[in-house]
Amino acid sequence: MVTRYGIVGTGARAGMYIEALTGDFAEHGELVAWADPNPGRLDVHEARLGDGPGPARFDHTKIAGAVREHRLDRVIVTALDRVHADAVVAVLEGGADAVVEKPLTIDEAGVRAISEAVERTGRDVVVTFNYRYSPRNAALRQLIASGEIGAVTSLHFEWLLDTAHGADYFRRWHREKVNSGGLLVHKSSHHFDLVNWWLGAAPTRVFASGGLRFYGTALERGPRPERGTTDDPARDAFSLDLRTVPAYRELYLEQEHHDGYRRDQDVFTEGITIEDNLSLVVDYTGHSTMSYSLNAHAPWEGYTVGVNGTLGRAELTVVERGSVTVDGDGHVVVDPSARPDLVADDRQRPVSERLVVQKHFEPAREVPIPEGTGGHGGGDATMLGDLFAGGSPRSGGHDPLGRAASWRDGVRSVAVGIAGNRSLLTGQAVRVADLGFPWPNDGL
Structure with a gap:
């Protein structure tokens, strides 16, 4: 039986999982639905998938309902670290297992929330330590x-x-x-x-x-541009020009009008x-x-x-x-x-x-x-095989090194x-x- 997957957060990091589920591991898992607070990033990924209907979109604030509506078996969480705990808990409460990018969460409250949800629901959480x-x-x-x-x-x-x-x-x-x-x-x-x-x-x-x-402002640097994507003569080797990296241009620069997020802030500024x-x-x-x-x-x-x-x-x-x-x-x-x-x-x-x-x-x-x-270091491909095709004891396979992380x-x-x-x-x-x-x- 093919496992039904959802994804929460479709920035650059999600690309590895999307490519795996729509490519090498399509026979093991189906990408059914996805969510991102920035609809432009979903547009980019849909365009990359080509013709045909893409995964269903759902509200990133209503994950549990989406799990039930789309009958999801597992949901991959690649959103901002600060929302990992809330997203994982919602996935578990909806009745699916969670696959979360490291870190599991960022603070004590997040650890408590996830551990209580695991005990309450009996669902599984995998952390992808590649x-x-x-x-x-x-x-x-x-x-x-x-x-x-x-x-x-x-x-x-x-x-x-x-x-x-x-x-x-x-x-x-x-x-x-x-x-x-x-x-x-x-x-x-x-x-x-x-x-x-x-x-x-x-x-x-x-x-x-x-x-x-x-x-930051640890050292005196003189005048700096606010961002790297600029023709300001003050830009230097520490400036990232999003126009020069196709993936970043599509996912971030061209989607700024949706949420105002800048992927190329200057590294020598306040804040x-x-x-x-x-x-x-x-x-x-x-x-x-x-x-x-x-x-x-x-x-x-x-x-x-x-x-x-x-x-x-x-x-x-x-x-x-x-x-x-x-x-x-x-x-x-x-x-x-x-x-x-x-x-x-x-x-x-x-x-x-x-x-x-x-x-x-x-x-x-x-x-x-x-x-x-x-x-x-050769970890991504092997981890994806374990995650989607099975290879760890959790999946019924043999993993003497105990690489699969809970x-x-x-x-x-x-x-x-x-x-x-x-x-x-x-x-x-x-x-x-x-x-x-x-x-x-x-x-x-």
Whole structure:
């Protein structure tokens, strides 16, 4: 039987799911209905689908009724982070299962609302953590689980966002913490989920330090244009011209008249309430500790992970984009490995990746990483196959690495960011148990 799907939120991120349901996985799922507060974006996606009637449109504020009316089995939520909790609850109340882009939600109230709805309705919630499906991250998971480096005592995780991708969070709605929870929730929930998954553990205490030190008005920049899509001579390499990126031009620039949303705000203006430099110390069940660093204005993009165990150490080094440069005309040039139509996104093949293990009193050896294809280090394609065609135990398949993520995994990932945001405000370490929401540690 073909699963009947709905989608809430049809911005750029929704494209991956729309393409999957109308392409490779059409025999497994049917896109029946969709909603977006901006009708122009629905127009764009309908035009891309070609001739014939498109999915039915429904009011994004009346999700539960739409689930019942269109007899939806699952609804994919790719709307603004701040509405994830309300949308997921409405989907469950309507009688369908929810598939939600990370983060699950942005605050304690959202966690409580979702957990109560799951218990009340008995419905299922899947969080799409595509980085779990990347071969390099799976290889590290296997290495740790094998016991080769012994019990994990500590882990260091540094993530660098470059001046194309990293800057983009300061142009769009993510720049306001009320919308996204800041990078600790929106972006870092990816990273915190990986650590929870690698260790098979849950965070117990978080101390955070950081601030807005590069973007916004942190530094004196002189006159700036209000937006990147302009011929103002003050625009520079940090300006995103929506006219030059077809997907952004269609979905955002040409739809501004509907809601006034600007996808290309200048990154050096007032009104930014998220941080661009962050450092955390996180304690976990099992008595291990992580030191974590995030920088959103690096010249290259990627991450390094060092895992220390009682028998040795594992190191994973990934360069996702080697450089962001500017040509003679002042135009941004990203590394050739990146997709040219997504210069401000993170869906590109890695420039390099290397996993090394070294046990005490032994030489280091490199661990082979299977080649991945597609975005997020080869994770997107595999995740979509799991999500739509089945492959995890939830779908009746075989998933020895436990890659399919439930709402409980979503809670454990955002718990670090939510506690981190509280720590930034108070200057104190925050115990996750004190956040005041149900704490799902079962299954660990």
